[in-house]
Amino acid sequence: MFRIGGLIVFCGLLAQTPAQQQGPPGGLGPVLPSVSKPTDLAGSLTGALSNGLLSGGLLGNLRNLPLLDILNLGKNNSGGLVGGLLGRLTSQLSFLKNIIDVQIRSPHLLELGVMQSPDGHRLYVNIPLDLDLDVKTSLVTSLLKLDVKLNITAEITAVRNENGRVHLVLSDCTYAPGNIKITVLDGVGLLPVQILLDNLTKFLNIVLPVLVQGTVCPLLSNILRNLDVTLVHDIADQLIHGLQFVIKV
Ligand SMILES: *[C@@H]1O[C@H](CO)[C@@H](O)[C@H](O)[C@H]1NC(C)=O
Ligand SMILES: *[C@@H]1O[C@H](CO)[C@@H](O)[C@H](O)[C@H]1NC(C)=O
Ligand SMILES: *[C@@H]1O[C@H](CO)[C@@H](O)[C@H](O)[C@H]1NC(C)=O
Numbered sequence: 001m002f003r004i005g006g007l008i009v010f011c012g013l014l015a016q017t018p019a020q021q022q023g024p025p026g027g028l029g030p031v032l033p034s035v036s037k038p039t040d041l042a043g044s045l046t047g048a049l050s051n052g053l054l055s056g057g058l059l060g061n062l063r064n065l066p067l068l069d070i071l072n073l074g075k076n077n078s079g080g081l082v083g084g085l086l087g088r089l090t091s092q093l094s095f096l097k098n099i100i101d102v103q104i105r106s107p108h109l110l111e112l113g114v115m116q117s118p119d120g121h122r123l124y125v126n127i128p129l130d131l132d133l134d135v136k137t138s139l140v141t142s143l144l145k146l147d148v149k150l151n152i153t154a155e156i157t158a159v160r161n162e163n164g165r166v167h168l169v170l171s172d173c174t175y176a177p178g179n180i181k182i183t184v185l186d187g188v189g190l191l192p193v194q195i196l197l198d199n200l201t202k203f204l205n206i207v208l209p210v211l212v213q214g215t216v217c218p219l220l221s222n223i224l225r226n227l228d229v230t231l232v233h234d235i236a237d238q239l240i241h242g243l244q245f246v247i248k249v
């Protein structure tokens with residue numbers, strides 16, 4: 001069941017990728033006097049997001065990403081399902097027949113970073129993730145071990161609802177191309193593996209960010225909805241007034 005669910009999420013993401021959610025419309029209501037000077041709002045926010053991601057099951061979700069299912073779909077070249085995403089890669093998927101299994105190991109959430117937009121109305125939270133892949137191929141008996149580092153960027157804005165209450169919302173949740181780094185820990189040296197590795201890396205560069213976004217972004221939306229009311233109020237107040245509160249290091 002889970003696998004099927006994962007694939008549906010995956011395909012849903014494919015469908016929505018070109019049209020990401022837009023930020024809130026302008027006009028955030030009347031300007032209210034700013035309350036007390038914030039203490040470490042940015043630190044409280046990243047702490048709350050980190051804890052929320054971990055207690056929300058991020059690491060388990062990462063371990064269970066349906067990567068093998070996607071690989072198998074690619075193997076069969078099943079219709080447009082993966083084709084849409086992989087685009088011009090589809091003609092190079094023959095390497096997949098040499099992949100027997102992929103296991104995701106030791107996912108880690110690294111330290112979150114936060115930046116504020118120059119106009120002060122938005123926060124960009126950098127979410128760095130690290131995981132290992134054990135790839136079993138039909139080419140050699142030893143496992144091919146890869147380390148994957150990937151950053152997701154969450155954009156947070158404040159919105160006021162009809163009742164005048166402020167909320168923090170995830171106005172965007174993206175992965176910037178180039179924000180993935182795949183390194184080989186173990187298992188190269190033999191030529192057939194090297195050729196396979198190039199193609200596998202291209203494949204993972206496309207597929208992994210989509211899968212990771214699919215688990216990180218919904219978790220973040222949910223965490224923001226359930227964040228401590230005082231923290232939400234204090235941060236939203238700064239954002240609505242465009243006040244810089246994130247100390248640049
Ligand atoms: C892929 O094709 C094989 C037969 O070639 C079939 O047994 C398998 O069920 C197919 N898998 C998917 C995911 O379509
Ligand atoms: C890897 O991709 C290249 C094209 O970039 C292709 O020529 C080659 O056959 C592929 N290797 C395998 C093992 O599929
Ligand atoms: C992820 O973000 C951190 C902190 O900004 C940066 O040092 C690292 O190089 C980034 N990693 C990737 C793979 O882009």
